[in-house]
Amino acid sequence: MRTKKHDNVKVKLGGRFHRLFGATLVSATGTGMHAAALPLLVLQITSSPVALSLVVVAVELPWVLVSLPAGVVVDRLDRRRVMVWADAGRFAVLVALVTLILTSLVNLAWLVLAAFLLGVGQVFFDLAAQAAVPDFVSRDQRHLSAANGRIAAAEINGEDFVGPPLGSALFAVGHVLPFAGNALSFAASGLLIRSIRPDATTTVASGAPRGSARAEIVEGIRWLLGNRTLRALAVITGLSNVVASAQFGMLALLAKQVLGLPDVGFGLLLTATAVGATAGGLMSSAVSKRFGSGTVILAGKAGVGVAVLVLGLVANAWVAALMMMATGALTTAQNVVVSTLRQQIVPRRLLGRVLSSSRMVVMIGGPVGAALGGVLADAFGVRTPYVAGGVFLFLVTLVAYPRLNNRALASAAEDESS
Known part of the structure; x- marks a missing residue:
């Protein structure tokens, strides 16, 4: 009983989960900033409701087009690496978007493309993060429930509380600032995930593939x-x-x-x-x-x-x-x-x-x-x-x-x- 109690405490306070939690909170805050600033940037280009809807569709469409193959990738590869590459990809997209804004070359087509690519990155990151939670805390119901509850709270606080008002305020100061801040949030998230040391539980499918992706x-x-x-x-x-x-x-x-x-x-x-x-x-x-x-x-x-x-x-x-x-x-x-x-x-x-x-x-x-x-x-x-x-x-x-x-x-x- 003493050993079991010690293990429970170690799992709850483990640095690996805390890094995942921190990465989630940081990237969620950046996402909230971006979500508030993106419609404002669209309205700087056009006042068309259709244009706004195109950006919303571009964000949601990856869940329909990419989620099934993304699930294969998450099961085949080290889930930490999937999250790191998803963050790196989203960082690169935002660096490109920031460059377009600074050079006054941004237009609706670029915004729709950026929204879609960021949505693709979110699909890979979210699937890998949820699949990795049992790797970091065990499959015990109490530990999983506590971990999932904290992750949900981090996402909500970042995306709904802190991020949107901060993104709107930064946009008023300079249009590029919330997007640059989101890029930094993905960089920080990727570094936190990369700092998690791998073990046998995180390399789920590093062996030979079981068959075709289909x-x-x-x-x-x-x-x-x-x-x-x-x-x-x-x-x-x-x-x-x-x-x-x-x-x-x-x-x-x-x-x-x-x-x-x-x-x-x-x-x-x-x-x-x-x-x-x-x-x-x-x-x-x-x-x-x-x-x-x-x-x-x-x-x-x-x-x-x-x-x-x-x-x-x-x-x-x-x-x-x-x-x-x-x-x-x-x-x-x-x-x-x-x-x-x-x-x-x-x-x-x-x-x-x-x-x-x-x-x-x-x-x-x-x-x-x-x-x-x-x-x-x-x-x-x-x-x-x-x-x-x-x-x-x-x-x-x-x-x-x-x-x-x-x-x-x-x-x-x-x-x-x-």
Whole structure:
């Protein structure tokens, strides 16, 4: 017992995970700066809404085009090196973008290309980072849950709290500054990851390839489809993403037309979401330990359903802020639990490919939800997507219960670990 206790402390305080955490926080802050400054830079070139949408699509498109082959790379190579090369590639893209801005040669085409390439780098980095967490902290549920919660909190604080206001302020001083700052954040992140010393756990697939890239992609998809628990989690999360995309896609319209908020009020709703998400990420480990992973997922989905429904029924800004805070907390807690379960259940050699396949399923819900939200709001009013989304999440929770209750998830984790 004494040795086990010592090992637990060593895992929690290990320098390897702390470096990954630090790299995540630094790069997330740079990403938040970039996310705030990029639309402003686009508007310096053109005021076209289509132009703005092209940049957004360019950021999201790599998850559809690149995630499956990226999963193969993550499973074949040292995951530390994948993260370092992803950071190095994004650093190079931003150096080029900074040069274009300084020489006044930047245009919409270059911005779309830069957004796409940065999105590709993010796909590789995110997949490798999630797959590497068990390498750094073990596959124990408590350690994985704590690690994933801290990583989620670092991402939220960097991308939603610190990064955006800093990026906007720097852009006002000089258009090039937030992009230069983002480049430095990727350089710092890459150096931190590179400083992690490799061992047998981080070189998952340094041996001979198991087959062609296509065969390995198919193997990851088949493994996901063949596992009842992860298949259910992917489908249910994808359906939930339909509601989330409709909710956030129509939020600006809801804030103006129903809540009567100015632009700064809309920003405060997003801040409330980030506050809740930070709390959800930090508390997810303790809550899942106390109530069980299944309860966190199912109660979380039902709770988000309530919050979304209330947003569609109550025209009060303070209530809306509380509902957005609840949405952020419950969604992030679910995401941490799902990541932990996936890392527990999936064999290490397949983790990158199964993760990328799951992400593909989940990401499909984004454009579907955005389109449905727009159609419903246009036909029946902006409140309709929220009312329909809340009811839909209740139905999703009922359908998910047999596969995702505490007993079913505990049994699935035990079967794979035995």
